[in-house]
Amino acid sequence: xxxxxxxxxxxxxxxxxxxxxxxxxxxxxxxxxxxxxxxxxxxxxxxxxxxxxxxxxxxxxxxxxxxxxxxxxxxxxxxxxxxxxxxxxxxxxxxxxxxxxxxxxxxxxxxxxxxxxxxxxxxxxxxxxxxxxxxxxxxxxxxxxxxxxxxxxxxxxxxxxxxxxxxxxxxxxxxxxxxxxxxxxxxxxxxxxxxxxxxxxxxxxxxxxxxxxxxxxxxxxxxxxxxxxxxxxxxxxxxxxxxxxxx
Amino acid sequence: xxxxxxxxxxxxxxxxxxxxxxxxxxxxxxxxxxxxxxxxxxxxxxxxxxxxxxxxxxxxxxxxxxxxxxxxxxxxxxxxxxxxxxxxxxxxxxxxxxxxxxxxxxxxxxxxxxxxxxxxxxxxxxxxxxxxxxxx
Ligand code: SF4
Numbered sequence: 001x002x003x004x005x006x007x008x009x010x011x012x013x014x015x016x017x018x019x020x021x022x023x024x025x026x027x028x029x030x031x032x033x034x035x036x037x038x039x040x041x042x043x044x045x046x047x048x049x050x051x052x053x054x055x056x057x058x059x060x061x062x063x064x065x066x067x068x069x070x071x072x073x074x075x076x077x078x079x080x081x082x083x084x085x086x087x088x089x090x091x092x093x094x095x096x097x098x099x100x101x102x103x104x105x106x107x108x109x110x111x112x113x114x115x116x117x118x119x120x121x122x123x124x125x126x127x128x129x130x131x132x133x134x135x136x137x138x139x140x141x142x143x144x145x146x147x148x149x150x151x152x153x154x155x156x157x158x159x160x161x162x163x164x165x166x167x168x169x170x171x172x173x174x175x176x177x178x179x180x181x182x183x184x185x186x187x188x189x190x191x192x193x194x195x196x197x198x199x200x201x202x203x204x205x206x207x208x209x210x211x212x213x214x215x216x217x218x219x220x221x222x223x224x225x226x227x228x229x230x231x232x233x234x235x236x237x238x239x240x241x242x243x244x245x246x247x
Numbered sequence: 248x249x250x251x252x253x254x255x256x257x258x259x260x261x262x263x264x265x266x267x268x269x270x271x272x273x274x275x276x277x278x279x280x281x282x283x284x285x286x287x288x289x290x291x292x293x294x295x296x297x298x299x300x301x302x303x304x305x306x307x308x309x310x311x312x313x314x315x316x317x318x319x320x321x322x323x324x325x326x327x328x329x330x331x332x333x334x335x336x337x338x339x340x341x342x343x344x345x346x347x348x349x350x351x352x353x354x355x356x357x358x359x360x361x362x363x364x365x366x367x368x369x370x371x372x373x374x375x376x377x378x379x380x381x382x383x
Binding site for chain 1: 258259260261262264268269271272274275278282342345346347348353
């Protein structure tokens with residue numbers, strides 16, 4: 001087993017350089033260490049100027065997503081030991097503007113997320129005195145998978161369409177729209193469909209499928225989008241082709 | 248990256264997407280290859296229309312069309328087209344459960360059942376067409 005491992009980290013210091021540059025760091029190799037532990041070692045012992053995001057260290061907060069050897073991963077869930085020996089390349093997630101070192105800007109996603117109303121939409125709220133909106137385990141199972149999204153942005157980074165057509169609303173936002181569409185308490189399906197049936201919504205997806213391959217919580221955004229396409233098509237058939245289906 | 252932000256954050260670094268992005272990953276290459284098989288699907292649709300048109304024309308024109316179909320180069324091309332069509336169809340049918348969630352008696356139908364259903368439908372339609380064409 002090697003004693004040390006080399007991390008090649010992409011740096012970008014906008015006040016000093018016009019573009020990103022690589023910096024190598026030699027860190028101790030410990031089999032129990034994740035890539036994030038190695039970055040923390042650099043920050044604490046070698047170079048305090050290295051900037052990156054992290055919080056929970058247990059795959060819940062979704063903030064430590066980076067490209068490791070070109071693959072979008074959560075660095076808190078990627079063992080150094082699992083990676084091929086030699087140097088490990090760490091870059092910010094692809095597809096987003098880089099603010100500094102490994103930190104990228106998320107504003108575009110947050111604006112898109114808002115467009116799909118990711119909350120329970122009710123035409124009329126029932127009075128508090130009537131108690132909570134109850135749900136059976138089966139009704140919960142309908143959307144639970146989509147609710148596991150931790151907004152880590154790995155799926156956007158794996159999606160070439162998002163890179164090629166930045167207006168694409170993208171995998172996680174669409175999966176989160178489905179999270180509410182399939183919730184028995186929600187009544188916002190039509191409003192979301194109006195947004196997502198536009199050219200920058202579900203139809204921009206060409207089903208590369210890599211969003212689902214990299215998703216750390218098995219949300220399967222690719223399936224969420226294809227399911228959406230099918231319901232949009234059925235809606236269209238009902239309202240346009242079938243004479244009695246006119247809205 | 249949303250170009251709208253550019254004027255406000257000139258210092259944010261944006262990596263341009265390379266022209267050869269589709270060779271960056273095996274999965275992207277596979278995806279691109281599958282997308283290209285659509286060209287063969289389009290070609291075979293056009294070929295079918297030309298075939299129908301030829302069948303409606305003079306006997307001599309039809310003979311000419313058939314002998315073109317039988318020339319070795321065209322046969323070789325059509326073998327390639329057929330393989331591409333098969334790949335396109337099989338990958339399409341295998342992905343069907345991603346888009347379909349079917350419930351029977353409160354239970355979600357397993358993916359394999361949806362795929363098998365699609366294959367059964369495909370074979371039945373093909374069989375029916377073959378029966379009509381060969382039978383007449
Ligand atoms: S869908 Fe998966 S990969 Fe995408 S942001 Fe949510 S958790 Fe991350």
